[in-house]
Amino acid sequence: MERIDTVTLSVINNALVNICREMGTAMMRTSYSPIFNEGLDFSCMIFNRRGDMIGQAEFCPTMLGSAQYAVNWTIEELGLESFRSGDVVIHNDPYRGQCHMPEHMVLKPVFFEGQLWGFVANIAHVGEIGGMAPGSFAADATEVYQEGLRLPPVKVISRGEYVKDVWKIILSNHRTPKTSWGDLHAMIGSLGIAEARLLELLERYGGERLTAASDLLLDYSERWMREEIRGIPNGEYRASDCMEDDGVTDQPVWLRLKLVVRDDDVIADWTDSDPQAKGPVNATFVVTAAASYSGLLHLTSNDIPRNSGCYRPIRIVTKPGSVVNVRHPGPSVGGNTETHPHLQNVVVAALSQAIPERAAAAEGASGCNFLFAGVHPDSGEYYTNYHIDGSGWGATAFHDGNSAMCPENGNCRNTPVEVLENKFPWMTLEYRLRPDSGGPGKFRGGLGSSRILRVLAPEITVSALMDRTKTRAWGLFGGGEGGSGGIFVKKKGDTRFRTFSETFGTVSDSKFTRVVLKEGDEVKIHSPGGGGYGPPAERVPEALEHDIRQGWVSPEAARERYGHGD
């Protein structure tokens, strides 16, 4: 193979990342739903013709680990020979390598000098795709068929022309087709921009040279990752966590990991996990793989070029029909937002035994998924929305956990109050951090947030899918647990907030669908806090006093949990 110097390689690596960034910016600027343009719940990637991911940008990482499976599947099912210049394929099928139903991939083949060179792709959360619950986040679904419209890899654009038959099927199955039309165009439009930029790069370096360079980059990342793993002592490390319930049955579901470090590779063996749940907390295989990758990436150098090469030394073992590898037709929508960060926390907990100084305590780990739909009283138009909140991160050996953060598997932004109220008939009464929700420790866990919303329309239908409302984020090495979260309701005229089970008889406090709220009713969403690191007694007094002054820790909690003033 032709020798390519390291300077050229790093230039090419930067160029690939930049193309993905540009794709993301275009998507952000043109999309319709807040989860897209405020939340940035999407990923942008470039693949070679074998389906290896050779570049990505730093938007939402949750889809990155799974993207190569979705692309591999697409290539195998359709065959390389089926692609034509100007095609765009769509795909969201969790039983064909996708992570869960709302994440839609669009993929565009890129041809250079008449040959298929590779693909540009993005995966984004499409906010409403039909199914049993508005917002397509059915917390009490028992089958994938209730979770929305399932799309195997099919062309939506063929040689630059709309495949209208497919579009008609899609748009007749989504509750807000106009928003889907806008969002899907934002996704597809950005592929065009990425394709043009990749072609420029191909012009500059030539097809074979760029292929050779991207192969070298994959090897480079793999080599670096193996080097990092060599820095972790060999051994078997176990850890576990549970989902507090599955939305359908009020019972915990356990995720159990045996993680084996063997010189320069790692086996994440999840086979001891519970059988698959009735409700939608099941993870697809690719979610479990992505969470395992993400856990390792969090504990290794931040500078490794992010491509499929990083994943090669990380092997996944699961049992089909378990909560970490759901079998058809099990539901899985919550697997990607709730179970995913739990799985990743478990990987980090296992490795904290080997490399304590690099690990973090558990995070709140809930996307606090809150869905709502209705008719806007001002416009008379039907709307749905997928709303998320941030929870506290776990503390580390060197600093307190960040407060109100998107769970580690994602990297979404919140929706500003001024944007939310501009689009939907809610009035926000407060958006605050929750004092004392951070686990006590030498380093304190991050705080969760509190949001109170009042209904300003005759009716809003709400659904939720949260976790760690009964369980708590654990601390490490003597650090305490973070505060649990919750979602509560206060009917108009009531004097206090109550759980949804108490008020509406839902099976789970944290997972329910299609509850109808009336004008003046209020919802309170508490996101969970993160765990502490190290014994609270070792917290530097100045840091604790600062916490008290800032209001992050109440004087009572300082006394009870830290022994302050004793």
Place this chain on the structure above:
Amino acid sequence: MGRWEENAAKWHEQTMVYCDLCGRIIPKNFWIVDEGVDRLVFCDPDCEQLYRDYWVPSRKREQ
């Protein structure tokens, strides 16, 4: 010694074949290994390798 086999299902049929090591659903090309009467299905030779190096010994140890 294993061999590659292609999924025989027709385009309108849906089959889900899982890898005997990692548990992934395999899209189209199976890596088949005959072990006595058993027919093992893997994603690729890498999964077969890990099955022998890790899975079999670790299960034996646990029994």
Place this chain on the structure above:
Amino acid sequence: MNANLGFRCGIDTGGTFTDFVAVDESTGELVASKWPSSHDSPVEAIAGVIRESGLPPASINFLILGTTVATNALIQRKGAHVVYVTTEGFEDVLYIQRMNRRYHYSYEWTKPLPFVARRDCIGIRERINAKGEILVGLEAESMEQLAVRIERSLGGRSAENSAVAVSLLFSYLNPAHEVRLKEFLRRRFPGIAVSVSHEVAPIWREYERGSTVVADAFVKPLLQRYVDSVRESLGKLGLGCPWAIMKSNGGHATASAAEGQPVNLILSGQSGGVIGGRYFGDLADERNLITVDMGGTSCDVGVIREGKLSYITNYEIEWGLPVSAPFVDLTAIGAGGGSVAWIDKGGFLQVGPDSAGAVPGPLCYGQGGERVTVTDANLALGRLNPDYFLGGKMKLDATRAREGLSELGRDLGSSAVKAAQAVIDMANENMANAIRLVSIERGLDPRDFSLVAFGGAGPLHAGGIVEKMGMKRIVIPLYPGLCSAFGAALADFQIDKVWSTNYRSDSMDADVIIRQFADLEVAARAELREEGSSSEPEVLRSISMRYAGQNYEHDVELRPGPVCREGLEQALGEFHRLHEELYGYSISGEVIELIRVNVTVVGRTGKPRIRAPEADRDPRPRESRPVYFDRHGFVSCPVYRRDDLPGGHALEGPAVIEELDSTILLHPGHTLQVDRHGVIGIRA
């Protein structure tokens, strides 16, 4: 032009030197001087550099300062004690921020700290909704309670170290409550700086607006002191002329206007360079320019299209701490002469963003620097003259540079020379990336642009950069090291006015929009006159639009002249076209939302004619030395002094042209021509 006009002057306070450029408004004569900067007291250097120029104070007509006071205060977090007042229930918004993080996979990253302590974030009972209607009124009693809490927060601090920032929900739609609060605070806390969000940044998104108004308040008392001490110091010098401060938008504002809204001064010290670059581009008849200002620690890259600056409205002090204001579109990267070369864990060579600074500086300074820098690489390849650095004021140690590079080469498996070339390549690549950011990512082809290279190190790297980018032409200004000060001297008055609206194309009332444009224009013209501009201003109008349902806007420019119905219709059509051009599709028939009405008025200042250089010079090389070029190896190169080259003189590469504050490297195959103004043009 009137013969007794006198000098128009620009001052740029840099990290190492404060630069002064004066232009005689009648003859075009240039006077320049340099004085060491003082970190503790920037004003001392201002007085120093004016004295150093030898110009009699009475001959100075107008003085414009570029200052880094605001930037430094924000970067070093040395500003006022800020109290933040916001709608009750939203006191934590500055700490919650946007929930996302800088890196995908890192437990090391921590959220940026706001410029205000949480205990000083105070909520007040009041509420306006998304339609601008008052849901909860602002009661006098609430303001009284607020005053008590503010007093407690200030805890007896002096007024000159305190400030109050106010940002209430939806104030960009209805500022009534902020207006009342501002009046109340002024009365109740006379002497304490107050910043209110609808004035500083009338934009939606409570975090971004809140972050901006806090940044404004944080630096306000400091800027007021700076302005006072400059005023005093100029008075002592006997300088009675009007003076102004550069703004981030590339225009300037009188000192009193600037200190009132210091958030507009964040790029004050950097925007002058782009203006200077544009001026020399103009002289060279180039209207499409990419400016590269490369100094000791960083490099600023800007873009000029058809003679016009590009602007952005969002700037991050650090990741996650946004400031929303009009900014000249500059991309700053850590690539300068002092940028350090290092090898990452994967064995890749990296250059910057760490810099060895002026102290200890590069290896070759011999001041205790221990890491290889870009300057060392330039020296080792013969591109710099060890005996003529800063005009010979500083001796460079080439042996030390070569030793450092040999070591780096060993780690990379290459020779010292190859390593040096790789360091240069990497620095150039970083700058090329910044150029791609301001061009390709904006849909512009850099090959359609000329590179204006300045700053001490810009002319040395320009040749390598254009080869990388496929660009064809380089412009090197007079006094490349002083280009920012020069730009300040040439800057125009500029006022930007914005009004947030919420109209839809299917129900908008054209008359209301037309009236809004007129009102903004009246206000902007009045401010411009207050700032001292007397000429008839140029007025630019645009509307920020998006498809109903989208969340981000694009500015669509209106035809010049007063706004009319047809103009509005045309602008709507233009939006569809722009969307098609940028994203490859448009949604015809879709309702368009009109989000903001923007008016910019520019009071042009007269541009001096630079006097042609003397013609009676001896343009022969002073010496020759071997210089390394990629693909050529070491080549014997003639070395010229720029002062020796008369107007009209042409050279073929390879050659080195040295001047006091910079070195120009002419690559093999490139040709150079000095024009009648003394500006150098290079063809690649």
